[in-house]
Amino acid sequence: xxxxxxxxxxxxxxxxxxxxxxxxxxxxxxxxxxxxxxxxxxxxxxxxxxxxxxxxxxxxxxxxxxxxxxxxxxxxxxxxxxxxxxxxxxxxxxxxxxxxxxxxxxxxxxxxxxxxxxxxxxxxxxxxxxxxxxxxxxxxxxxxxxxxxxxxxxxxxxxxxxxxxxxxxxxxxxxxxxxxxxxxxxxxxxxxxxxxxxxxxxxxxxxxxxxxxxxxxxxxxxxxxxxxxxxxxxxxxxxxxxxxxxxxxxxxxxxxxxxxxxxxxxxxxxxxxxxxxxxxxxxxxxxxxxxxxxxxxxxxxxxxxxxxxxxxxxxxxxxxxxxxxxxxxxxxxxxxxxxxxxxxxxxxxxxxxxxxxxxxxxxxxxxxxxxxxxxxxxxxxxxxxxxxxxxxxxxxxxxxxxxxxxxxxxxxxxxxxxxxxxxxxxxxxxxxxxxxxxxxxxxxxxxxxxxxxxxxxxxxxxxxxxxxxxxxxxxxxxxxxxxxxxxxxxxxxxxxxxxxxxxxxxxxxxxxxxxxxxxxxxxxxxxxxxxxxxxxxxxxxxxxxxxxxxxxxxxxxxxxxxxxxxxxxxxxxxxxxxxxxxxx
Numbered sequence: 001x002x003x004x005x006x007x008x009x010x011x012x013x014x015x016x017x018x019x020x021x022x023x024x025x026x027x028x029x030x031x032x033x034x035x036x037x038x039x040x041x042x043x044x045x046x047x048x049x050x051x052x053x054x055x056x057x058x059x060x061x062x063x064x065x066x067x068x069x070x071x072x073x074x075x076x077x078x079x080x081x082x083x084x085x086x087x088x089x090x091x092x093x094x095x096x097x098x099x100x101x102x103x104x105x106x107x108x109x110x111x112x113x114x115x116x117x118x119x120x121x122x123x124x125x126x127x128x129x130x131x132x133x134x135x136x137x138x139x140x141x142x143x144x145x146x147x148x149x150x151x152x153x154x155x156x157x158x159x160x161x162x163x164x165x166x167x168x169x170x171x172x173x174x175x176x177x178x179x180x181x182x183x184x185x186x187x188x189x190x191x192x193x194x195x196x197x198x199x200x201x202x203x204x205x206x207x208x209x210x211x212x213x214x215x216x217x218x219x220x221x222x223x224x225x226x227x228x229x230x231x232x233x234x235x236x237x238x239x240x241x242x243x244x245x246x247x248x249x250x251x252x253x254x255x256x257x258x259x260x261x262x263x264x265x266x267x268x269x270x271x272x273x274x275x276x277x278x279x280x281x282x283x284x285x286x287x288x289x290x291x292x293x294x295x296x297x298x299x300x301x302x303x304x305x306x307x308x309x310x311x312x313x314x315x316x317x318x319x320x321x322x323x324x325x326x327x328x329x330x331x332x333x334x335x336x337x338x339x340x341x342x343x344x345x346x347x348x349x350x351x352x353x354x355x356x357x358x359x360x361x362x363x364x365x366x367x368x369x370x371x372x373x374x375x376x377x378x379x380x381x382x383x384x385x386x387x388x389x390x391x392x393x394x395x396x397x398x399x400x401x402x403x404x405x406x407x408x409x410x411x412x413x414x415x416x417x418x419x420x421x422x423x424x425x426x427x428x429x430x431x432x433x434x435x436x437x438x439x440x441x442x443x444x445x446x447x448x449x450x451x452x453x454x455x456x457x458x459x460x461x462x463x464x465x466x467x468x469x470x471x472x473x474x475x476x477x478x479x480x481x482x483x484x485x486x487x488x489x490x491x492x493x494x495x496x497x498x499x500x501x502x503x504x505x506x507x508x509x510x511x512x513x514x515x516x517x518x519x520x521x522x523x524x525x526x527x528x529x530x531x532x533x534x535x536x537x538x539x540x541x542x543x544x545x546x547x548x549x550x551x552x553x554x555x556x557x558x559x560x561x562x563x564x565x566x567x568x569x570x571x572x573x574x575x576x577x578x579x580x581x582x583x584x
Contacts, residue, residue: 017110018090024107027059028119035065036115048275051085051194055122062122063107067115068194084111086118089194092166093120096190099164101157104177104191123189125180129154129173133221146186147226150178153188155230158214159237161190167206169195172217204250207240211247212254216262219255220391224544263468266389270382277385278310286320288401288413289381296388299491300420300483303352303396312348313399320401320413324358336360342418354398357414375402377414380497383470384416387494390468392461394494395419419493421481425525428454428477432527454482454490455522455532459539461492462514471510474499476521515540515554516561520569523562 017032019025028035038054042065046053054065068085090109097103105121129150136143136150154176161168168175168190175192199206211234215227231247234240240247270277271289279289290313294304322328329343332355339358344351359376377400384397396417403411422430431442432451442450458480465472472479479496494500503510518536522528534551537558541549 016112017108018087019108020094020106027061028108031058032110035110035117035119038065062124064104064120064122066118066120066194068117070116084109084116085194086111086116088196089118089192092193092196092198095198096161096164096166096193099160101160101164102187102189103193104189118194120191123177123179123191126177126189129176129178129188130217132178133173133218137221146184148229150186150188151226151230152233153186155233156237157188157190158210159234159239162202162207162210162238162240165199165202166193166196167199167202167210168193169197171210171213173214174217204240204242207238208247208250208254209258211251212258215251215255216259219259263386263389267382267386270385280310280313280317282314282317282320282401284320284403285405285410286317286401286403288399290317290399291396294388294396296391298388298393298396298419298493301396301417303398303417306348306350308348316345316347317399317401320403320411323415324356324413329356345415352398353418355395355416355418357416359412375400375412376498377412378402380414380500383497383500383502386502387470387497387500390464392464392468392494393491394497419481419483419495421483421493421495423478423495424454424458424480424482424492425477425521427482427484428522428525428527450484450490451528451532452535454492455528455536456539457490457492458518459536459541461494462518463540463543465494466506466511466514469502469506471501471503471506472499472514472517473501475514475517477518477525478521512557512561515558516565519558519562520565523566 019028038056042054042056044052045055045064049071050069052067052069054067056063056065066086066089070085086109090106093103093106097105104123107119107121109118110116133147133150136146139146157176158171170192175190177189177191178186179189180186211231228244228248231251232244235242235244235247271279273279276291276293276295277289278292279287281287290308290310291303292309293307294301297304317323323343323345324339324341326334326339326341329341331339332342333340338360341356341358342353343356344353346352357377357380381397381400384394387394388396397414398417399413399415401413401415428451432447461480462475474496479494479499481493481495482490483493484490515537519533522533522536534555537555538549538551541551541554
């Protein structure tokens with residue numbers, strides 16, 4: 001399709017229709033009615049409240065049909081005024097293609113009383129850039145070279161788009177296609193332009209906001225060097241003035257604001273009905289929420305790759321009391337505060353290994369408080385999904401249930417996936433010991449490398465928790481799981497969420513207490529040396545572009561706090577022993 005041709009328009013009896021050229025008009029002759037109500041030859045590939053996307057074939061050409069569903073009164077009024085999303089995306093594609101920006105070829109658009117749609121030609125073969133990026137990260141040095149080439153192309157693509165005066169309000173790698181061109185080469189194609197808008201002069205604020213969206217999308221999967229490489233190429237392609245350091249500061253500050261807004265918006269969706277989570281009702285007064293699908297996939301998670309329905313969950317959770325029966329499951333912990341079971345449940349024909357948490361009420365005062373405040377399991381369910389949204393690995397919370405009577409809550413359950421792995425303290429004692437067992441024997445060089453990677457990652461995990469405003473009152477080595485295969489880098493997973501909280505203000509005391517608890521738990525692991533604990537502290541303090549780290553004041557304070565903690569633990573243990581000692 002030649003985008004250089006002038007846009008051809010037609011005004012039939014059923015409304016105004018835009019065509020890319022005469023060839024597009026001839027291609028769709030007599031098929032306009034089919035595009036309002038796609039039949040059997042069309043396959044639905046995406047659906048949400050605002051639009052539905054179909055894939056089909058017209059005269060041997062693969063095409064995508066995007067139907068828009070404006071629900072608000074403002075959108076309906078704009079449609080009547082001729083300012084539809086379909087028309088906007090059609091014109092944006094044409095303008096960017098004329099400016100040298102690769103976009104999906106738009107064939108036709110229509111908006112009238114019957115509906116609103118856009119028809120584009122399929123870019124084949126292609127793959128979304130976010131999936132392509134994850135696949136290249138696992139491809140070693142060859143993948144790194146491909147990523148460097150993609151960074152340069154993406155910077156030029158965004159730079160030309162901004163130079164043409166177009167602001168993309170939904171700029172992320174999911175809206176960029178990677179199309180192979182042979183010989184290992186590829187090109188990037190921009191799509192989903194219905195939320196883009198054209199400006200006479202694109203201000204620095206709008207440019208920064210667009211770059212912040214893109215940085216937020218890839219922040220966890222890129223390095224600071226890669227982000228600076230992108231920014232340098234972008235400034236050259238867009239012609240924007242200013243220094244590289246100044247733009248880095250502006251984009252980073254805007255990305256932090258954008259990240260807070262995005263995370264807060266996703267947190268509000270946790271207890272709503274959407275494609276990832278839904279409320280359910282069961283017999284006997286049980287109510288709760290269940291997971292239909294997971295957007296974040298942690299290593300070793302089987303449930304994260306599955307899709308469930310509410311009916312499947314109702315069948316699996318039909319008898320909650322039987323699920324939490326200790327006689328039918330493995331008892332992991334049985335205390336006065338809660339019962340922890342491990343068992344297998346079947347949801348939609350899939351067997352899931354899960355943990356079932358059942359809190360217990362210890363006193364009438366606690367029972368009265370539980371009737372008034374948010375359930376403990378509901379709070380843990382929400383915190384678990386908040387961590388996954390922020391790319392902090394933890395066990396996937398699958399379902400939360402509570403049984404209520406008038407003015408009282410009588411029971412509650414939390415079901416989480418049983419994550420595979422070994423507790424951090426046991427893992428360290430097993431693999432880093434000077435005289436390990438035969439099945440866990442490593443060379444001295446491999447032991448040093450494993451210790452370095454694991455303890456630095458431990459410090460980074462705690463830093464990410466604190467950066468996102470979380471504090472843990474009982475974070476220790478036994479609260480973390482290690483997933484590791486010989487020859488690969490280990491991955492840490494936060495398993496214990498009972499002590500997790502999100503205070504209104506995370507103070508320096510919260511940060512030092514978290515470091516102190518981890519340091520004390522590592523003191524009890526014999527193979528971890530003083531340099532290993534210092535490496536954990538450096539992993540917490542080191543940030544991209546921070547330069548030289550003055551760690552000694554933090555180290556001295558950490559050692560003092562840890563010594564006081566150990567004294568209190570020994571005194572408390574002595575008092576408990578004295579209380580258990582029989583009186584003469």
